Amino acid sequence: MKTEFLAEYIRHPKTVGAVAPSSKYLAKNMIKNIDFEHCSVIAEYGAGMGIFTEEVIRHKKRDTKFIVIERNEHFYKILRRKFAKCHNVFVIHGNAQNLRKYMKKCGVDSVDYIISGLPFASLPHDISDKVLAETRKIIKESSGKFITFQYTLFKVGLFRRFFDIVDTDFTLKNIPPAFVLTMTS
Numbered sequence: 278m279k280t281e282f283l284a285e286y287i288r289h290p291k292t293v294g295a296v297a298p299s300s301k302y303l304a305k306n307m308i309k310n311i312d313f314e315h316c317s318v319i320a321e322y323g324a325g326m327g328i329f330t331e332e333v334i335r336h337k338k339r340d341t342k343f344i345v346i347e348r349n350e351h352f353y354k355i356l357r358r359k360f361a362k363c364h365n366v367f368v369i370h371g372n373a374q375n376l377r378k379y380m381k382k383c384g385v386d387s388v389d390y391i392i393s394g395l396p397f398a399s400l401p402h403d404i405s406d407k408v409l410a411e412t413r414k415i416i417k418e419s420s421g422k423f424i425t426f427q428y429t430l431f432k433v434g435l436f437r438r439f440f441d442i443v444d445t446d447f448t449l450k451n452i453p454p455a456f457v458l459t460m461t462s
C-alpha cells in the first residue's frame with residue numbers, strides 16, 4: 278500500500294502531496310467532530326487509498342449518503358474496488374471543485390460534513406480558492422463542517438478567508454505528524 282502511494286506521489290507530486298497514506302490515528306481524528314447520528318450527507322475530497330473513507334463507512338448510518346471524490350485514476354480504481362458496493366457510498370472519479378455536479382447525480386442538495394485530504398500546500402492557488410469557495414456555499418450554514426488536515430499551519434490564512442476555524446487538533450502518530458482543522462461557514 279505504501280509503495281503504491283509513493284509511486285503515485287512520484288508521478289504527480291503536486292496533486293498527491295504526500296509520500297505515504299495517512300495513519301488510522303489521523304483518520305480517527307478527522308472524523309471525531311462528525312455527529313453521525315444527525316447527518317444526512319458526507320463528502321470526501323481526495324480520498325487516496327481510502328483510509329478516511331473506511332473510517333467514515335464504519336461509523337455512518339445506513340441512510341447517510343457518502344460522496345467520495347478522487348481525481349487520480351489509479352487511486353479511484355482502488356477506491357471503487359473497495360467501496361463501490363457499500364450502501365449509499367458513491368465513489369466518483371472527478372475533481373473536488375465539481376462537487377455540486379456530483380451531488381445532483383446522487384440526488385442531494387446540501388452536505389453536512391466535508392472531509393478533505395487535498396494537499397492545499399501544493400495545489401495551485403486558483404484551484405484551492407475554487408474548491409474552498411464552492412465548499413463554503415455547499416455545506417449547511419453554521420451546522421455544516423469542513424474538516425481538513427495539514428502538515429503545517431502555513432495555510433491557516435487561506436482557510437480563514439472562507440471559514441471560521443472552530444477546532445484545531447494534532448495527530449503525532451502520522452508521517453509526518455499533522456494538524457486537523459475543523460471549520461464552519
Ligand SMILES: C[S@@+](CC[C@H](N)C(=O)[O-])C[C@H]1O[C@@H](n2cnc3c(N)ncnc32)[C@H](O)[C@@H]1O
Pocket residue numbers: 292293294295297298299322323324325326327328329346347348349352371372373374393394395396
Ligand atoms: C495527501 S493525499 C491524501 C490521500 C488520503 N486522503 C490520505 O489521507 O491518505 C491527496 C489526495 O488528493 C487527491 N486530489 C488532489 N487534487 C484533487 C482534486 N482537485 N479533486 C479530487 N482529488 C484530488 C490526490 O490524488 C490524492 O489522492
